[in-house]
Amino acid sequence: MSYINYSRRNGNKIALVDCNSFYVSCERLFNPKIEKKPVVVLSNNDGCVISRSKEAKAIGIKMGEPYFKVKHLVKKNKIEVFSSNYALYGDLSRRVMKVLKTFSPQVEIYSIDEAFIDLSFMDEKGVEEYGKEIREKVLKWVGIPTSVGIASTKTLSKVANHIAKKERNGVMYLNKNIDLILKNFPIEDVWGVGKQLSKFYKKNDIKTAYDLKNASSTWVKKGTNVLGAKTAMELREVPCINLQIDQEKRKNCCVSRSFGRKVDNINELEEAVITHCLNAAEKIRADSQVAKTITVFIRTSPFDKNKRYYSNSRTLDFPIATSNSIEMIKQAVKALNDIYKYDYKYQKAGVILSNLKDSKNNQENLLTPLLEDKSKTLMKAIDYTNTKYGRYAISIAQAGLSKGWKMRREHSSKIDTASFDSLPIIGI
DNA sequence: TCTGGGGTCCTAGGACCC
C-alpha cells in the first residue's frame, strides 16, 4: 500500500496555524467598535454566512446558513453584517503568511487563513512555547488572532488546533494523552471525514477519532479509499500526508457567480459568461499559464421547487492552448449557445479553464510563437492597465456596461486595498 | 424576495487496443 512508503520520522512536529474567524477578524481590524460585538461576514451576493465571531456563534448562527433565514436573529441581537471583501482578506492573508515564514522555512499555505508549518527541527521542550510566540507575533504584527495546534501528523495537528481554539489560550501541543483526546473527538470533526464518510463510519459503530484509529487498515481502505486509510494512519501518528512546500500552480481555474437577480435572456447570460471568461483569462495569465480546454456552465436555482430545474455545461478544446481573452470568448460564446435553453430563469453562470500548463512549455505547434506574440503584447497591456487603474478600466465591449445581473453587496465595509496600503504597520 | 465560490483527488466505467 502506498502509505507504507512514507517513513515514520521520530520527532515529527507539524504546526497548524489557523486564523480565528478570519474574515470577521479582518473587518474588526478596521473597525474597532465591533470588537466585542457579534459580527458575521456574508458570501458573494450576500447569500450565506461564511464567517462568524464568537459572539455570533453563541447566538446560534450556523456556518453556511442562508442569510435570509437568520435575518431575524441579526435584527434581534444587533449583529453587525458585512459583505465579503476578498481583496482585503487576501492582503491580510499574505501578511500573516509572511510572518509565519519567519518561524520556519517549511511553510505550506493551505488556504487563505491556514498554514501548516514544519517544526521538526525543534526540541521537544520548546515546542509549545514556540507556538505561543507564533501566535503573539502574528497578533502583534498583523493584528489577526490565531490558534496553533501542533502534533506529529497533519491530521493530528488539526485535532490539536480544534482544541486550541476552545481552550489553552489558543495553543496546543498534542504529544501526550492522545488517546484520551481522540476518545472525545467526534468522528465527523476529523479532517478528511465529511458527511458521507461520517455516515458510513457511524453505521459501523465508529463514532470517535479513537474508534477510527483502532479500525483495521484493510477494512477502512476497502470501505472508503486510500484517503480514508491515510486519515486513519495519521491518527496513529504515522505521517502519510506530506507538507506541500512549493506552491504548485493551479490545474483548473474557475470563475462563476450567482446573479443578483434571475436572468432569462441570452444576451445577459452572454455578458456574464464573457465577464467571467475575461477574469479567468487574467488569472491564468498572472500565473503564466495557458489553457487547452474551456467549460461553460449555466443553471437555474436548485432551491426553487416551483420551477423546472435546468443545469448544463459544454466543454470545448482550443486548437492551441492559449491565454488569449479573445480566443477564449469566441469558444465560450459558442459553448453557451449550445446549452442555452429558452424560457428558464437562470441563477448562475460560470467558466472553467482546464488542462492548464506553463506558457513557456507551450511549443507544441510551430505557429504558436508567431500567433501568440502579437496577442501577448495586447494582453499584457490590458493586464497592466487594469492593475494600475482598477478593474475593468479596459474591458471588451461584449462584456457589457450595464451588468444588471451583477451580484448584490449591500453590507460592504468599502475598505479597499489602496486605503489599506496607507495604514501604518504596527510593531516593525 | 433572498441559499457562495474555488479548488483537489479518487474511482468506476466506457472506449479502445491487441
Added chain:
DNA sequence: TCTGGGGTCCTAGGACCC
C-alpha cells in the same frame, strides 16, 4: 451458432477541503 482476456487512457461524477 459459438463470441476472450487483459491492458491503458480518459472522463464524469462524487467526496472532500476551506
